[in-house]
Amino acid sequence: xxxxxxxxxxxxxxxxxxxxxxxxxDPKAGSHIEFASFAHFARTAERARFDxxxxxxxxxLREQGGKIYDLDVVGRPDTxxxxxxxxxxxxxxxxxxxxxxxxxEPYEVARQFASLDHLSGGRSAWNVVxxxxxxxxxxxxxxxxxxxxxxYSRAKEFLATANELFDxxxxxxxxxxxxxxxxxxxxxxxxxxxxxxxxxxHGRFNVPRxxxxxxxxxxxxxxxxGREFAASSADAIFSRYATLEAGQAFxxxxxxxxxxxxxxxxQLLILPAASFVLGDTDEEAEELAKEVRRQQVSGATAIKHLxxxxxxxxxxxDPDGPLPDVDPxxxxxxxxxxxxxxxxxxxxxxxxREWRELAAxxxxxxxxxxxxxxxxxxxxxxxxxxxxxxxxxVQSDVSDGFILVPHITPGGLDDFADTVVPLLQERGVxxxxxxxxxxxxxxxxxxxxxxxxxxxxxx
Amino acid sequence: MPGPVIxxxxxxxxxxxxxxxxxxxxxxxxxxxxGWHPASWREQAARPHELFTAAHWIDxxxxxxxxxxxxxxxxxxxxxxxxxxxxPDDRTDQVRGRLDAVLIAARVAPLTRHIxxxxxxxxxxxxxxxxSKAIATLDHVSTGRAGLRVQITARxxxxxxxxxxxIARVDDYDGPVVRELFDEAADYVEVVxxxxxxxxDDAEIRDVATGRFIDRDKLHYIDFEGPHFNVKGPSIxxxxxxxxxxxxxxxxxSVPYRLVARQADIGYVTPHDAEQARAIVAEIRSEQEAxxxxxxxxxxxGDLVVLLDDEQSAxxxxxxxxxxxxxxxxxxxxxxxxxxxxxxxxxxQELAEAGLSGFRLRPAVTGHDLPAxxxxxxxxxxxxxxxxxxxxxxxxxxxxxxxxxxxxYATATA
Numbered sequence: 001x002x003x004x005x006x007x008x009x010x011x012x013x014x015x016x017x018x019x020x021x022x023x024x025x026d027p028k029a030g031s032h033i034e035f036a037s038f039a040h041f042a043r044t045a046e047r048a049r050f051d052x053x054x055x056x057x058x059x060x061l062r063e064q065g066g067k068i069y070d071l072d073v074v075g076r077p078d079t080x081x082x083x084x085x086x087x088x089x090x091x092x093x094x095x096x097x098x099x100x101x102x103x104x105e106p107y108e109v110a111r112q113f114a115s116l117d118h119l120s121g122g123r124s125a126w127n128v129v130x131x132x133x134x135x136x137x138x139x140x141x142x143x144x145x146x147x148x149x150x151x152y153s154r155a156k157e158f159l160a161t162a163n164e165l166f167d168x169x170x171x172x173x174x175x176x177x178x179x180x181x182x183x184x185x186x187x188x189x190x191x192x193x194x195x196x197x198x199x200x201x202h203g204r205f206n207v208p209r210x211x212x213x214x215x216x217x218x219x220x221x222x223x224x225x226g227r228e229f230a231a232s233s234a235d236a237i238f239s240r241y242a243t244l245e246a247g248q249a250f251x252x253x254x255x256x257x258x259x260x261x262x263x264x265x266x267q268l269l270i271l272p273a274a275s276f277v278l279g280d281t282d283e284e285a286e287e288l289a290k291e292v293r294r295q296q297v298s299g300a301t302a303i304k305h306l307x308x309x310x311x312x313x314x315x316x317x318d319p320d321g322p323l324p325d326v327d328p329x330x331x332x333x334x335x336x337x338x339x340x341x342x343x344x345x346x347x348x349x350x351x352x353r354e355w356r357e358l359a360a361x362x363x364x365x366x367x368x369x370x371x372x373x374x375x376x377x378x379x380x381x382x383x384x385x386x387x388x389x390x391x392x393x394v395q396s397d398v399s400d401g402f403i404l405v406p407h408i409t410p411g412g413l414d415d416f417a418d419t420v421v422p423l424l425q426e427r428g429v430x431x432x433x434x435x436x437x438x439x440x441x442x443x444x445x446x447x448x449x450x451x452x453x454x455x456x457x458x459x
Numbered sequence: 460m461p462g463p464v465i466x467x468x469x470x471x472x473x474x475x476x477x478x479x480x481x482x483x484x485x486x487x488x489x490x491x492x493x494g495w496h497p498a499s500w501r502e503q504a505a506r507p508h509e510l511f512t513a514a515h516w517i518d519x520x521x522x523x524x525x526x527x528x529x530x531x532x533x534x535x536x537x538x539x540x541x542x543x544x545x546x547p548d549d550r551t552d553q554v555r556g557r558l559d560a561v562l563i564a565a566r567v568a569p570l571t572r573h574i575x576x577x578x579x580x581x582x583x584x585x586x587x588x589x590x591s592k593a594i595a596t597l598d599h600v601s602t603g604r605a606g607l608r609v610q611i612t613a614r615x616x617x618x619x620x621x622x623x624x625x626i627a628r629v630d631d632y633d634g635p636v637v638r639e640l641f642d643e644a645a646d647y648v649e650v651v652x653x654x655x656x657x658x659x660d661d662a663e664i665r666d667v668a669t670g671r672f673i674d675r676d677k678l679h680y681i682d683f684e685g686p687h688f689n690v691k692g693p694s695i696x697x698x699x700x701x702x703x704x705x706x707x708x709x710x711x712x713s714v715p716y717r718l719v720a721r722q723a724d725i726g727y728v729t730p731h732d733a734e735q736a737r738a739i740v741a742e743i744r745s746e747q748e749a750x751x752x753x754x755x756x757x758x759x760x761g762d763l764v765v766l767l768d769d770e771q772s773a774x775x776x777x778x779x780x781x782x783x784x785x786x787x788x789x790x791x792x793x794x795x796x797x798x799x800x801x802x803x804x805x806x807x808q809e810l811a812e813a814g815l816s817g818f819r820l821r822p823a824v825t826g827h828d829l830p831a832x833x834x835x836x837x838x839x840x841x842x843x844x845x846x847x848x849x850x851x852x853x854x855x856x857x858x859x860x861x862x863x864x865x866x867x868y869a870t871a872t873a
Contacts, residue, residue, distance in 0.1 A: 072672060075663070076695060085565040115559035178507070
């Protein structure tokens with residue numbers, strides 16, 4: 001490693017999601033809906049001086065084989081509402097919500113984020129996601145109106161339009177001068193006009209400038225278009241590459257795209273999702289991690305997972321028996337709806353062949369195979385090992401930090417906060433106190449007004 | 460076989476919901492900016508610089524809870540406030556700008572314990588799916604204290620903020636354009652309510668033996684189809700603790716009275732005397748019967764703007780001073796009351812005799828008139844045996860005497 005100064009690590013907490021990473025069957029697992037779970041999780045993250053809490057979202061319950069998928073956690077609260085409530089039980093923690101740009105309108109989303117930013121004293125962030133599927137559209141006024149290839153064009157214009165709304169107030173309009181009776185200094189405050197391909201709107205925005213100016217913008221897509229979108233418009237990326245080589249490659253790729261948009265390397269943070277299992281020793285952690293992977297893949301889950309690849313009903317198979325002899329059904333119609341995961345298997349026939357060979361060679365049952373080929377946890381070890389690994393990864397540009405995804409709700413972050421964070425603080429790579437009130441402070445991002453001034457000064 | 464069942468212990472169906480005495484009035488306060496008088500922000504008690512902070516709202520709701528009020532409502536809108544009913548203005552001498560009402564309610568929920576929180580949602584350009592889960596979530600974060608106040612907008616300039624449809628210019632609330640907006644509102648509430656029921660209470664089973672987190676037979680597609688939207692369901696959010704958070708609406712005419720009668724738990728109405736109150740209540744009751752809800756508890760609350768002082772002359776002087784500051788007399792759809800707590804208590808009891816079961820008071824200056832409600836009016840009503848002396852229920856439905864409703868999708872054998 002070079003002698004460059006140590007990077008400060010950014011850490012965030014992803015509330016356990018509606019997928020099989022989350023182990024609901026554990027006796028320690030609590031409610032995914034009651035506010036007490038969210039409050040515990042957020043307070044733990046704030047106690048550990050994390051940058052922010054992260055909430056994912058999906059706007060239709062997943063289905064498989066035409067039925068609601070019932071093996072993972074099902075159900076979650078409304079993102080904005082729970083984040084606003086969390087602002088009441090935390091003082092510094094950033095509040096990041098995933099909000100869809102397809103089944104919302106810019107005026108409404110902008111006023112919700114600006115409101116959240118006011119109500120939290122400048123702690124809001126927006127993970128901008130897109131969808132196009134008619135399946136989700138069945139819950140909304142316009143249905144599945146958007147062709148797949150227009151989802152990023154709508155997302156980009158959605159974000160640009162929302163930014164125009166955030167910027168329609170400059171921050172100095174509210175005089176509220178009781179003596180003279182002048183409330184607004186500008187009779188046109190909040191005026192905007194946007195005429196584009198996806199949005200043709202005009203009028204006046206009704207939320208004054210919020211503490212952060214705009215929410216911090218996250219992007220999570222991994223496609224070529226998604227990476228360009230992030231490089232041009234996002235403050236941070238929620239990525240999936242948390243291993244050494246893949247992480248470094250992604251980091252280089254995305255950071256190198258910044259220059260053409262006139263942006264510096266430190267204006268876009270790369271924050272991959274990362275799971276972890278801690279033990280008193282590395283060996284104990286390895287054992288625990290194995291157990292957790294087994295909890296994550298019940299027999300029933302293993303069969304359903306195989307169905308993603310086989311794309312057919314395999315409910316008659318024994319999860320403790322051998323893999324099916326029948327081949328996958330190759331079709332545009334997929335057995336699973338409402339999840340992104342299905343696109344991972346591009347050539348199901350080849351995957352099936354490969355898995356049969358692996359299972360035969362190792363004498364694996366269906367469940368063994370799904371466990372063994374599934375994702376290993378990102379960080380497994382004693383607190384010292386995990387702290388060192390996280391630090392090494394960040395210093396070698398795998399990322400700028402991690403969004404941790406515990407597998408237990410709501411206590412899955414407690415041990416990390418108590419054991420790993422102090423070690424990172426000792427290494428001098430993680431804050432011991434918050435240095436400012438807003439999420440932009442935590443992430444080292446300039447306020448958009450200051451950024452604009454810097455650019456004017458530089459040009 | 461089933462694993463641990465998540466139970467909403469205190470909210471079981473059929474349990475006696477409240478000890479609410481029939482002689483007790485229900486009291487709510489409508490929060491809007493610094494108060495309902497357009498010059499309210501200029502009063503010393505107003506603190507207009509804090510209007511866009513959480514502290515502003517926390518203080519107000521805490522004050523209302525101190526007075527044991529049933530609930531507070533939060534006004535909202537999809538455009539800037541205007542002195543004109545159907546058009547924007549460009550005035551600079553009144554409060555302009557506001558925060559999202561649902562988020563304000565959520566922000567104060569963890570800091571309060573008993574009081575109901577009823578944000579306004581505009582139903583004209585928004586998604587019933589989003590609002591349904593937002594109010595369900597407000598109910599979860601407040602453990603059963605959420606409500607919803609629905610409102611239409613017929614303002615063309617607010618339609619331009621969305622750009623999805625044009626709304627023909629109207630001059631009053633009595634034509635076909637507004638009638639259609641109210642029909643849409645009725646469909647909207649129907650969707651919101653079906654989505655709240657789209658999960659049965661015991662749908663989450665966590666059955667480790669079979670690996671099932673939910674019993675999917677207890678989740679339901681709502682399959683709503685109407686002229687304005689189709690919604691499939693189920694909700695992504697489990698059934699709220701109250702089952703159905705109370706739905707409320709302000710109504711001035713026959714069309715909105717019908718919405719109240721068909722879909723609401725509380726209608727806010729604006730009679731200026733007991734005779735008008737009697738006529739409005741009779742019309743709503745007749746619509747209620749026509750809608751097949753004759754046996755159901757449907758509250759009709761009177762809306763009043765209030766200026767309260769210990770001397771009547773002080774209240775009247777204050778009203779005159781505010782009108783002078785505003786440059787014109789304040790006019791309202793609701794009756795404007797300026798007087799003493801005892802006089803207001805007399806009026807409320809007289810209107811209650813005419814059939815109103817409660818009141819939504821609109822403080823002219825929140826910083827002055829809200830404490831006057833909680834610290835002067837409430838004790839006066841308590842002395843008369845007309846208001847609770849302690850919170851007697853944990854949920855908003857409980858405070859309102861509404862039983863926890865059965866789920867429309869649950870089968871009788873369950």
